[in-house]
Amino acid sequence: MPELPEVEVSRQGLLPYLPGERIVGACIRTPKLRHDIPAGLANRLTGLRIDAILRRGKYLLFDCESKRGGGWLILHLGMSGSLRLVPPGTPEKKHDHFDLVVARTTLRLRDPRRFGALLWHEGANVDAHPLLAVLGIEPLSPDFDGDWLHTVTRRRSGPIKPLLMDSHLVVGIGNIYAAESLFHAGISPLRAANRISLERYRTLVPAIRSTLEASIAAGGSSVRDYVHSDGGAGCFQLSCAVYDRAGAPCTQCGKPIHNIRQAGRSTFYCTHCQR
Numbered sequence: 001m002p003e004l005p006e007v008e009v010s011r012q013g014l015l016p017y018l019p020g021e022r023i024v025g026a027c028i029r030t031p032k033l034r035h036d037i038p039a040g041l042a043n044r045l046t047g048l049r050i051d052a053i054l055r056r057g058k059y060l061l062f063d064c065e066s067k068r069g070g071g072w073l074i075l076h077l078g079m080s081g082s083l084r085l086v087p088p089g090t091p092e093k094k095h096d097h098f099d100l101v102v103a104r105t106t107l108r109l110r111d112p113r114r115f116g117a118l119l120w121h122e123g124a125n126v127d128a129h130p131l132l133a134v135l136g137i138e139p140l141s142p143d144f145d146g147d148w149l150h151t152v153t154r155r156r157s158g159p160i161k162p163l164l165m166d167s168h169l170v171v172g173i174g175n176i177y178a179a180e181s182l183f184h185a186g187i188s189p190l191r192a193a194n195r196i197s198l199e200r201y202r203t204l205v206p207a208i209r210s211t212l213e214a215s216i217a218a219g220g221s222s223v224r225d226y227v228h229s230d231g232g233a234g235c236f237q238l239s240c241a242v243y244d245r246a247g248a249p250c251t252q253c254g255k256p257i258h259n260i261r262q263a264g265r266s267t268f269y270c271t272h273c274q275r
């Protein structure tokens with residue numbers, strides 16, 4: 001499933017090719033992904049210029065002259081979506097649901113499982129869109145720091161890991177990133193959020209940031225391939241310390257990594273190093 005780093009790398013991969021370009025056409029080959037695709041979307045897009053491509057959580061936001069009578073194309077890759085840039089006129093394959101055509105290239109969305117989203121928001125204020133208005137803080141923004149996380153968790157007595165993965169609180173911290181960050185901060189995924197000190201939150205937040213940034217950097221180093229070749233949205237392989245290493249020796253203490261179920265998800269951690 002594409003996580004925040006993959007979405008951010010997709011965004012960065014598109015930046016040299018799409019902003020500043022005028023949309024000459026769009027092709028929608030399915031009426032519905034996770035949500036209905038708005039009727040008339042192709043007509044609405046055609047003729048507008050792409051001013052910028054932003055990201056909010058795992059949503060890509062295409063600013064289509066939103067401040068001059070246009071709006072925003074909102075795109076989510078869901079469970080299996082991927083984006084590629086293909087030469088104009090490239091024949092579509094199965095699961096290629098959407099094309100956005102500019103003069104020199106075509107942005108193509110492939111989504112076999114159809115859990116992605118393709119939506120339109122009229123006008124400038126895209127943050128008001130119902131899917132975006134409920135999102136928590138961006139983990140790479142300067143406002144997300146240890147003090148903030150400490151403050152907002154004072155009344156949260158549930159375990160920290162599911163809380164980190166709650167997009168209403170903070171967006172884009174998937175299972176792998178939550179597990180790795182907690183290991184690097186020495187915090188047990190089971191610890192109650194309101195029983196973690198300010199000091200430890202001030203260690204955890206930089207660990208989250210550096211885990212995400214390392215993954216973006218790993219993908220970013222192959223960013224041209226990413227959007228130009230097979231477009232596979234696989235996880236950028238971090239060298240994981242705990243994730244998917246059940247039974248293997250902890251990189252710090254050598255004791256075996258534990259794997260438990262927590263809120264319906266696999267959790268990997270070291271019972272010795274994480275308290």
Ligand SMILES: [Zn+2]
Nearest residue numbers: 250253270273
């Ligand atoms: Zn250990």
